[in-house]
Amino acid sequence: MEDKNIKNKYAYPEDLSMAEVAAAEMSLPWNAHVLDLKEAEQLLLQCAPVVADLNSVKASVAMTMLSACKMAARDNLSVVLSGLGSEEAFAGYQRHVRACGAGDVATRRDRTLGLAQMWHRDLQRDWAVARLAKVEIRYPFLDADLLAIALNLPSGEFLGRSRPRGPAGAGAEAEACADGGKGALRAVARSLGAPQRVSERRKRAAQYGSRIYNALKILSNEAGKQQEDSRYHQANYVMSVPGASHSPIALLHTSGYHSIQVYCLLRSWRCQIACIIPPSDQDSDYAAAKAFAASLQLPLLRCAVRCSEGYEMAGLMEFQIEAAACGHVCDLDLWGSFAAACDAVSLRAMAPEWGSCPSNQSSMRRIVHDGTALQLTKFPLSSWLGHTISSPEEADAVLDALQTICGPDATDDTDAGYVDCDFVSSPFLPCGVRDVRDKSVALVSALLQQKRLCFQSHVHGLFQVLV
Numbered sequence: 001m002e003d004k005n006i007k008n009k010y011a012y013p014e015d016l017s018m019a020e021v022a023a024a025e026m027s028l029p030w031n032a033h034v035l036d037l038k039e040a041e042q043l044l045l046q047c048a049p050v051v052a053d054l055n056s057v058k059a060s061v062a063m064t065m066l067s068a069c070k071m072a073a074r075d076n077l078s079v080v081l082s083g084l085g086s087e088e089a090f091a092g093y094q095r096h097v098r099a100c101g102a103g104d105v106a107t108r109r110d111r112t113l114g115l116a117q118m119w120h121r122d123l124q125r126d127w128a129v130a131r132l133a134k135v136e137i138r139y140p141f142l143d144a145d146l147l148a149i150a151l152n153l154p155s156g157e158f159l160g161r162s163r164p165r166g167p168a169g170a171g172a173e174a175e176a177c178a179d180g181g182k183g184a185l186r187a188v189a190r191s192l193g194a195p196q197r198v199s200e201r202r203k204r205a206a207q208y209g210s211r212i213y214n215a216l217k218i219l220s221n222e223a224g225k226q227q228e229d230s231r232y233h234q235a236n237y238v239m240s241v242p243g244a245s246h247s248p249i250a251l252l253h254t255s256g257y258h259s260i261q262v263y264c265l266l267r268s269w270r271c272q273i274a275c276i277i278p279p280s281d282q283d284s285d286y287a288a289a290k291a292f293a294a295s296l297q298l299p300l301l302r303c304a305v306r307c308s309e310g311y312e313m314a315g316l317m318e319f320q321i322e323a324a325a326c327g328h329v330c331d332l333d334l335w336g337s338f339a340a341a342c343d344a345v346s347l348r349a350m351a352p353e354w355g356s357c358p359s360n361q362s363s364m365r366r367i368v369h370d371g372t373a374l375q376l377t378k379f380p381l382s383s384w385l386g387h388t389i390s391s392p393e394e395a396d397a398v399l400d401a402l403q404t405i406c407g408p409d410a411t412d413d414t415d416a417g418y419v420d421c422d423f424v425s426s427p428f429l430p431c432g433v434r435d436v437r438d439k440s441v442a443l444v445s446a447l448l449q450q451k452r453l454c455f456q457s458h459v460h461g462l463f464q465v466l467v
């Protein structure tokens with residue numbers, strides 16, 4: 001069993017503890033296999049050549065699946081069942097909380113878009129590693145009849161038990177409980193007599209519950225020491241494995257900072273960006289995309305995207321790409337239109353930041369690391385414009401101020417329209433978009449903390465203090 005006193009990176013995998021308990025309570029046999037770092041490295045070497053568009057997360061999931069499939073093969077089993085699909089079918093991801101709050105139509109559309117992305121994101125990877133182990137993998141939750149029922153369930157069926165997140169009275173929305181949502185599926189499990197610790201278990205991705213991701217991190221750290229490079233990341237290690245590769249990607253550049261964030265994220269994965277897709281809704285947005293492409297010495301798509309009329313992707317064919325990425329974060333209409341346009345020309349649609357940040361957390365926290373700094377160009381209070389954000393604490397201060405001014409449900413996602421930024425510096429950009437001004441978010445944030453006023457009754461006083 002897991003030693004609760006173990007706090008280091010070699011702690012006993014949570015999935016083994018839970019599997020043993022679940023098997024005992026259901027009177028089922030179970031087998032376990034604990035890997036060492038050498039075996040984990042061999043799994044990566046086998047997965048890299050067969051998994052498309054490899055990154056550190058995909059690699060760690062593939063390594064976990066390959067190890068499990070090999071165990072099945074050693075036990076002379078030819079079929080492995082996977083629970084993949086349950087998250088999309090029964091709203092198990094954090095991003096589904098926001099969709100459920102928007103109603104049944106939004107929830108169904110969000111889950112449908114997620115299911116459409118599963119082939120390249122998940123299924124190709126799993127089938128490839130299952131073939132290496134000479135077993136067949138099947139997905140009961142992707143059964144057509146089951147999906148037809150799940151996709152038509154009302155959104156209220158998915159959140160199950162809920163608890164408020166954030167301080168009481170701050171207006172924090174009720175989000176999915178720590179069990180990870182999927183309320184309807186958990187209710188079925190309980191009705192069938194599943195042990196409570198199984199039906200109520202907190203969501204835990206396979207690569208984390210198995211600690212394979214930790215093994216990959218240790219291997220990459222060791223490789224970094226050999227390279228004598230303090231900035232050597234897991235992406236460097238994964239992409240250094242023979243056979244690892246990425247398809248060329250086009251990037252949609254809109255006015256929001258998330259477009260540049262996605263560029264930096266893709267570059268951190270060591271992806272090749274083939275061209276920039278500009279919008280044509282406003283001349284300023286087109287000019288910004290053109291300048292961004294020029295700064296990176298990347299070609300600009302000749303036919304601009306008409307965001308207001310739907311996306312047009314036909315001009316991408318000349319770049320011989322296989323995928324297009326966008327920075328959409330929470331707007332279902334924009335993301336759905338982009339995905340449909342890509343599908344029309346047989347391109348894979350990517351929205352790496354879609355639903356990645358909980359609504360009660362600053363989305364800028366994910367950006368300001370590895371030397372990245374932002375500068376506010378849009379904010380409800382003009383006194384904040386031009387201030388730099390270079391730490392998670394400063395990103396939190398911006399969100400805190402925004403929610404004080406605009407209400408507790410306001411977010412700093414660019415899709416929401418309250419906030420926008422320029423990139424001042426980033427290791428993945430050739431130079432800063434603009435010079436750093438001598439203004440710090442921390443200074444204004446300190447003033448805000450001193451003059452903390454309730455939004456509902458004192459917003460006018462707040463404007464007098466900070467503007």
